[in-house]
Amino acid sequence: MKAIEKIIELPIYLKDLEALSVDEKALFALASFAASESNSISRLYLFSTHKTTGDEIVDSAISLQIMVMLRYWSAKLFEFYETISDLAISKGTKNDNVIRLAKESFDAFSGIKEQPGYEVARAIRHEATNHYSFKAAKKNLAYIPDNANCKFYLHEKDGNSWYPFGEEVMFVGRFNRAGASLNSREEKNQLLKEWLDWNLAATKWANKAYELIATSLVLDRLPDRTARQKLLWLDPELVGEVNGRKTPIFLRSEATE
Numbered sequence: 074m075k076a077i078e079k080i081i082e083l084p085i086y087l088k089d090l091e092a093l094s095v096d097e098k099a100l101f102a103l104a105s106f107a108a109s110e111s112n113s114i115s116r117l118y119l120f121s122t123h124k125t126t127g128d129e130i131v132d133s134a135i136s137l138q139i140m141v142m143l144r145y146w147s148a149k150l151f152e153f154y155e156t157i158s159d160l161a162i163s164k165g166t167k168n169d170n171v172i173r174l175a176k177e178s179f180d181a182f183s184g185i186k187e188q189p190g191y192e193v194a195r196a197i198r199h200e201a202t203n204h205y206s207f208k209a210a211k212k213n214l215a216y217i218p219d220n221a222n223c224k225f226y227l228h229e230k231d232g233n234s235w236y237p238f239g240e241e242v243m244f245v246g247r248f249n250r251a252g253a254s255l256n257s258r259e260e261k262n263q264l265l266k267e268w269l270d271w272n273l274a275a276t277k278w279a280n281k282a283y284e285l286i287a288t289s290l291v292l293d294r295l296p297d298r299t300a301r302q303k304l305l306w307l308d309p310e311l312v313g314e315v316n317g318r319k320t321p322i323f324l325r326s327e328a329t330e
Contacts, residue, residue: 076312083300085291093290096168100160100175101290107153108283111276114146122319133222133237134322140244147194147268148202150275154185157282174286181285182278190271193264196251201243213246216253221245232324 090098121139125132159165160175185191200209222237252264292298310318 075306078305080303096166096171104283104286111279118142144202148198151198178282189267193268213242216246216249217241
């Protein structure tokens with residue numbers, strides 16, 4: 074049995090963008106890219122298994138997968154936020170329209186930098202996601218837990234192997250540094266929640282920024298363009314519910330079955 078999904082398609086063609094300057098087209102492309110990526114990564118994060126099992130090995134693999142997705146999602150949002158912030162102060166462009174739209178986008182969620190999770194997103198992006206830092210690794214060593222997992226988990230398929238000591242130092246240690254003034258487990262869990270809340274808020278902002286930019290640069294220039302609904306007939310494996318099928322943590326192929 075096929076699954077049905079409804080998609081609204083608004084046809085836009087390259088010739089529709091000819092009136093835009095190079096900087097305007099670049100901004101439209103960048104906003105499209107950021108909104109699409111943040112939406113896709115948030116979906117992958119939601120479909121990752123979050124429920125632990127009590128088995129140290131399995132739970133270590135689950136935690137790694139969740140945190141990889143959370144970090145990557147957070148870092149991409151941070152990058153978009155920083156890029157818009159730069160454009161809003163004319164860094165990288167002299168195009169007045171681009172600067173105006175960047176300012177409006179920035180103002181659409183000006184409080185994002187003041188939200189508690191921002192500093193965590195920034196710190197993790199700099200030292201454990203978009204960049205690997207030897208200097209940070211040395212600092213983080215003082216903040217890892219006494220029961221840090223230093224084992225090797227090996228499998229004949231490289232994709233199924235992982236080495237938790239790196240996670241303990243580069244992520245857990247850095248996260249603990251960010252919350253060094255927090256004493257209880259509950260306080261640190263709250264910091265993690267604030268980081269996730271920042272991701273959710275920043276994703277909404279990325280979509281709002283895209284809507285603002287796309288409307289001004291493209292849609293307002295095409296007032297007669299009509300959207301149309303498309304019905305997609307999909308294999309059930311391509312559709313899932315949040316509480317349903319989850320992304321596996323181990324890879325199998327016919328060779329290992």
